[in-house]
Amino acid sequence: MTQNRRKFSREPADARRAALIDATLALVAEKGVVGSTVRAIAERADVTPGLIRHYFSSKEELITAAYEQHMTGLTELTASLAEQNAGTAVSRLAGFVVASLKPPVVDERSVALWASFLNRVQQDPDMRRIHAETYADFRGRLEGLIAAALEEVGTPGTPAQLRQLAIAANAVVDGLWLEGGALPEAFEPGELPQIGLRSVSAITGLNLQIPSDAKAG
Amino acid sequence: MTQNRRKFSREPADARRAALIDATLALVAEKGVVGSTVRAIAERADVTPGLIRHYFSSKEELITAAYEQHMTGLTELTASLAEQNAGTAVSRLAGFVVASLKPPVVDERSVALWASFLNRVQQDPDMRRIHAETYADFRGRLEGLIAAALEEVGTPGTPAQLRQLAIAANAVVDGLWLEGGALPEAFEPGELPQIGLRSVSAITGLNLQIPSDAKAG
DNA sequence: GAAATTATTATACAAACGTATAAATACCAG
């Protein structure tokens, strides 16, 4: 009988960890956390199941790591896409809103991941901490952009006002992001960025121009 | 040896179905769909696992029934709470917004359920149909209320405008609902209805008074 | 180039899963 033991190569630990996390995110988006079995994750990463326990002491630890990467990655992706819009503070805010409401940020997979992790977020203290931190980070960036834009046009807000404006603007963006990812066929291409800009304009009293690349969607 | 077979009583089919669905929703909110095992659902309903298959031909069918009940129940609950605000069209709109952003509509469990079902919604055609219908129903009610309020104050909107206003208002409400249910400790009591009213006012150009019972939360 | 290291695979195990089927008993009709 020929030996069927499979060939393999030893990868750098960082790359292997990253590959396992990527495979986890891909699978969690499709099947949810409980539906993503260790065996299926290993198969997606082209690795045998045992290896997962060499890098993560339990499935739970892998899930937590994947969640943290997804959430921080989402904010960083949005911020980096928004940075293309230099210039005035108002245009930076507009760029941030638009970036939040276009692909690749608006995406079925991203929303699916967010939803799949929510149960754990509500029950596991570590997950809840990550959620609170990433939510505060995103809303904080938005609040900073709004504050700068209001100052720029000569109508600065009080801290209490800024807090409420940030919560409201964040809610519009989150709501549109969610619905765009959950039910894409309900919206015309480019509709979400447009509505997002109008809404944040109305809420803040700013006049957010539609950036030239806002149509893509 | 004494017989340990448990006592039971034969319940009306409707009541039994309802009890099984209630148990399913309670468990799905905590553990997600896959994490809600048939055995655990049966235990929560104080029944043995086999009985579930007497009322539902598979776990999937039970899950679908539970989802439909949850989503239609949520919209009906909101609408019935909002009906207390009779009077002008503007106040009816305000009442609807406030009802959407207070308990019992804003609730960790409700948001958990929404999130838990999303995966199935994205992959199962039946679930997706239910999702699209309930989303369209909720947004449609909002659009009707906005249309009536705008007419009332003498500034009616075009269909295209009404559509965009409804999407935007729905996004604010959904975003606030979601964040209030996902991270309750991030908001002051009564903050969500207040911000919701201000935001929808800004978006629609209407002046939504704060109903007298908007403070509770 | 031989030896040591450890990343990776292979195998095993008890527990839990959805579902199928058979046995029992609460309730209704007479």
Place this chain on the structure above:
DNA sequence: CTGGTATTTATACGTTTGTATAATAATTTC
């Protein structure tokens, strides 16, 4: 009070689950 019915319980089966441990081989070290 006595059957008949079908709701409900009990048991069983084959898979799949997360995890633990032992065997192997790719790579590094000297």
